[in-house]
Amino acid sequence: MENSILEIERYAKEYKIPIMQKEGITFLTEFIKKNNIKKILEIGTAIGYSAIKMALVDENIKIISIERDENRYQEAVKNIKKFNLEKRIELINKDAFDVELEEKFDLIFIDAAKAQNIKFFQKFEKNLNNNMYIITDNINFHGLVNSNQPLKKNLRQLVKKIENYIEFLKNNNHYQTKFYDIGDGISISVKR
Numbered sequence: 702m703e704n705s706i707l708e709i710e711r712y713a714k715e716y717k718i719p720i721m722q723k724e725g726i727t728f729l730t731e732f733i734k735k736n737n738i739k740k741i742l743e744i745g746t747a748i749g750y751s752a753i754k755m756a757l758v759d760e761n762i763k764i765i766s767i768e769r770d771e772n773r774y775q776e777a778v779k780n781i782k783k784f785n786l787e788k789r790i791e792l793i794n795k796d797a798f799d800v801e802l803e804e805k806f807d808l809i810f811i812d813a814a815k816a817q818n819i820k821f822f823q824k825f826e827k828n829l830n831n832n833m834y835i836i837t838d839n840i841n842f843h844g845l846v847n848s849n850q851p852l853k854k855n856l857r858q859l860v861k862k863i864e865n866y867i868e869f870l871k872n873n874n875h876y877q878t879k880f881y882d883i884g885d886g887i888s889i890s891v892k893r
């Protein structure tokens with residue numbers, strides 16, 4: 702098991718696939734354990750690293766994970782088979798904005814296109830159980846958020862969108878959000 706996790710980490714490094722930083726994934730899996738989370742929706746599977754790590758927390762955990770990139774999705778399918786987790790991790794190879802789900806989840810983990818965080822949040826919040834959580838990764842975005850560093854236009858626009866997302870979370874009265882300086886920055890929003 703440990704070997705296969707290392708293989709995924711190595712593959713991600715070699716092919717420059719952005720997966721969660723170690724500190725971030727440890728924090729996330731501990732949070733899932735502590736809060737007895739059982740049903741998870743993940744936006745942004747990449748090659749299945751975080752989905753596998755989350756599923757390994759407890760054998761009663763079920764995950765639906767969405768990935769729009771065909772190659773990454775195929776790699777995720779292979780990785781999930783290696784861990785015999787096909788019954789507990791359902792992968793959807795679509796753009797998340799084209800996915801309609803009826804089910805409710807204890808945790809929605811947003812880790813996809815950073816500029817779209819508000820839209821992902823608004824699209825899937827109806828799928829969240831009361832008093833449950835929306836977690837978002839890359840809230841600090843390599844330390845660039847609120848840093849006032851001179852940046853190229855595209856990057857500046859992306860950083861601005863993440864800053865807007867942070868404001869959106871702070872001003873959203875339906876949720877209480879805490880921000881953690883862990884990994885690349887993580888927010889946890891609890892539905893009131």
Ligand code: SAM
Pocket residue numbers: 719720721744745746747748749750751752767768769770773795796797798812813814
């Ligand atoms: N959660 C993964 C992990 O830690 O192992 C990493 C996910 S990676 C940071 C983000 C992924 O989201 C990319 O593979 C990208 O193709 C996918 N993505 C971005 N926008 C998406 C969308 N609108 N719908 C589905 N997938 C999307």
